[in-house]
Amino acid sequence: MRLSEVLESRHSVRAFLPTEVPDETLLRVLRLAQRAPSWCNIQPWRVWLLSGDARVRFTRAMEEAATARLPCPDVAFPGDYPEPYASHRKACGKVLYEAMGVARDDGAARRAAWMRNFAAFDAPHVALVGIDRSFGLYGALDVGCWLEALMLAAHAEGLGTCAQAALATFPDVARQVAGMGDEVSILFGVALGYEDPAAAANRARTARQPVEDNVTFIR
Numbered sequence: 001m002r003l004s005e006v007l008e009s010r011h012s013v014r015a016f017l018p019t020e021v022p023d024e025t026l027l028r029v030l031r032l033a034q035r036a037p038s039w040c041n042i043q044p045w046r047v048w049l050l051s052g053d054a055r056v057r058f059t060r061a062m063e064e065a066a067t068a069r070l071p072c073p074d075v076a077f078p079g080d081y082p083e084p085y086a087s088h089r090k091a092c093g094k095v096l097y098e099a100m101g102v103a104r105d106d107g108a109a110r111r112a113a114w115m116r117n118f119a120a121f122d123a124p125h126v127a128l129v130g131i132d133r134s135f136g137l138y139g140a141l142d143v144g145c146w147l148e149a150l151m152l153a154a155h156a157e158g159l160g161t162c163a164q165a166a167l168a169t170f171p172d173v174a175r176q177v178a179g180m181g182d183e184v185s186i187l188f189g190v191a192l193g194y195e196d197p198a199a200a201a202n203r204a205r206t207a208r209q210p211v212e213d214n215v216t217f218i219r
């Protein structure tokens, strides 16, 4: 696939086949993502890749936590979204819930769909991604570059991904299962595996605003 095709066809995958990805494929994708740029090439992304029993232990504990208590992420999630971002966010939810056949006013179905996050959408692999607490916004920017490289490399290898801030909501669960220390802030997880092509959730496609909405051209 050409890079333009990879960029245009990648989408978030929210239902996976149970088949595990061979280690050599996972490593190929991770090696490509490792090529991501970072400020002074510090490469600050810290990644714990959970598979098999570890993945099951993690998602079970996350589902329990999400049922029993309120989110407590290491890094505060955005609160109110001003316009135009609030509208973009709403449109994203609409696309997803429409693809899944969930009605706008069906609170129980929306909650059930949200809870699928904590099962990592049944992906056979979950990457937990963190950063040393001492890094600020620019360190997180580097991790964002890594995330995009990972998602594109995975897609080019025939794998699906979904970046998930939801998996950062109970960092104590991540620490318990993966053993990272308190010096690491958990930023997000990435569900990784083979896309289930029959799943309704995977039919969702988000749109983008015209370039002129984000870019100011000055001569």
Ligand SMILES: Cc1cc2nc3c(=O)[nH]c(=O)nc-3n(C[C@H](O)[C@H](O)[C@H](O)COP(=O)(O)O)c2cc1C
Pocket (backbone or CB within 6 Å): 010, 011, 012, 014, 092, 117, 162, 163, 164, 165, 166, 167, 188, 204, 205, 206
């Ligand atoms: C940092 C980050 C966190 C995200 N967290 C979640 C999440 O918790 N749950 C989810 O279903 N999607 C999550 N997403 C996926 C976005 O909703 C998705 O990328 C966006 O709607 C654009 O759709 P697309 O990926 O299909 O192009 C996240 C994406 C990013 C980059």
